[in-house]
Amino acid sequence: MDIIVLGLMLLSLTIWLGLLCFWGQFWQTDQQLEVETYTTSLQSLPVVCAVVPARNEAQLLPTTLRSLLLQDYPGSFNVFLVDDRSTDQTANFAEGVAHAVAKPQQLHIISGESLPNGWSGKLWAVEQGIKSASKFAPDYFFLTDADIEHDPGNLRRLVAKAVQEDLDLVSVMVRLRCESFWEKLLIPAFVFFFQKLYPFRWVNNPNNPTAAAAGGSILIAREALERIGGIQVIRQALIDDCALAQSVKSIGIKDWESGRHTNSSFPSTPSSSPTGRIWLGLSSLTRSLRPYDSLATIWDMVARTAYTQLNYSPLLLLGTLVGMPLIYLVPPVCVILGAVWSNWAIALTGLLGWLLMTLAYYPTIRFYKCSPWFAFSLPAIAFLYTLMTLDSALRHWQGRGGAWKGRVYPNPDNL
Incomplete structure (x- = not known):
């Protein structure tokens, strides 16, 4: 028994060493928009249109829409809010906010049409917003959610990043709310696991196929959106932000490999990298x-x-149910078993593995300004997330998967 337990612990320790050393430094929090410096003297100020899908968001709009309308971006900027058949007077609240900040001409409210087959509600709202905003011939679409409170300089920094680095899509994972006990326990881990799935350094490397975005704040060039065929190409996606990023980046890599590279509309320097x-x-x-x-x-x-993230695959689900305990639960269990059995080789090896995962998690805990003690709780957190993943699969098999704001979306393969 001791040999089996020690073998599992050595395997877990090896995995953690591999993750820390060779997995895109996912545990770092150094890829931050605000810490980078951009010049503000752009030769041209791109035209930007924000598209905001809103379904029963009247409570948050006085703060979130206000922050969007008061962006300090010096170029042409309009906001298209799509009222997705709300029942709480979302449109009236939005109009009131625009008048309160003296920006009524900058806000365009669109009454959402009924949801057609084959579309998710959010993406159908985004499609309608983009269609209306296209009349302004924008250079960039700013796709954002109705629950996001924007820093006044957020859009300006996103545009500067896109223009000066010749990017087709720029996205930031906004700071999620982290106030209650459960938020402090589980929300930083959500970001940590997302970064492990999509190491940001790999995403930002044009030669690496890894692609991801965060749906709360996405700036995408109109040409890039047209190049992939528009929002309709991901109309069934529940994880729409990553699907959009994958479409943009994969098209760029294919164009580069076939020699069809073209620069974006506002290059700051001649580009030697692929579009996308x-x-x-x-x-x-x-x-x-x-x-x-x-x-x-x-x-x-x-x-x-x-379960959508696992592509509705029972095999990937099984791998998750086996892999998560191996990576996150084996180390603390070995510490306990080693102490009970007085086998210090098992206990010390388990403690080393636990310390490695704690060190990996600590930068995220610090970014969210939580107590360092939360970093030691990653095994328990991972166990909860494993149960959530299993429940996600059960909901899907029961026909309740993808439920959001009164809508349930089936497996796209069955649409």
């Missing part, structure tokens, strides 16, 4: 106001798309 270049980072200033103040709300948020 994307960038993803963290934001310490722009934040989500969506509350997840109970275990149930966070559980539902994760379970809504966890």
Whole structure:
């Protein structure tokens, strides 16, 4: 028994060493929009149109829409809010906010049409917003959620990043709300696991196929969106932000390999990299106001798309149910068993593995300004996320997968 336990622990330790040394330094939090410096003297100021899908968001709009309308971007900027058949007077609240900040001419409210077959609700709203905004011939679309409170300089920094580095898509994972106990326990881990799935350095490397984005704040060039065929190419995607980033980056790599590279509309320098270049980072200033103040709300948020992330694959689900305990639970279990059995080789090896995962998690804990003690709780957190993933699969098999704001989306393969 001792040999089996020690073997599992050595395997877990090897995995952690591999993750820390060779997995894109995912555990770092150095890819941040606000820490980078951009010049403001652009030769041309691109025209930007924001598209905001909103379904029953009247409570948050006085803060979030206000922050969007008061962006300090010096170029042409209009906001298209798509009222996705709300029942809480979302449109009236939005109009009131625009008048309150003396920006009524900058806000365009669109009454959402009924949801057609084969579309997710959010993407159908985005499609309608883009169609209306296209009349302004924007150079960039700014896709953002109705629960995001934007720092006044967020759009200006996104545009500067895109223009000066010749990027087709720039996205930031906004700071998620982290106030209640359950948010402090589980929300930083959500970001940590996302970075492990999509190491930001790999995403930002044009020669690496890894692609991801964060749907709360995405700036995409109109030409790039047209190049991939528009929003309709991902109309069924529940994880729409990553699907959009994958479409943009994969088209760019294919164009580069076939010699069809063309520069974007506003290059700051001649580009030697493929189109489809994307960038993803963290934001310490722009934040989500969506509350997840109970275990149930966070559980539902994760379970809504966890099985989708596994491509509805039973084999990948099985791998997750085996892999997560091996990586996260074996080290603390070995510490306990080693102490009980007085086998210090097992106990010390388990402690080393636990310390490695704690060190990996600590930068995220520090970014969210939580107590360092939360970094030691990653094994328990991983166990909860494993249960959420299993529940996500069960909901899918029961026909309840992908539920969001009164809508349930089936497996796209069955549409």
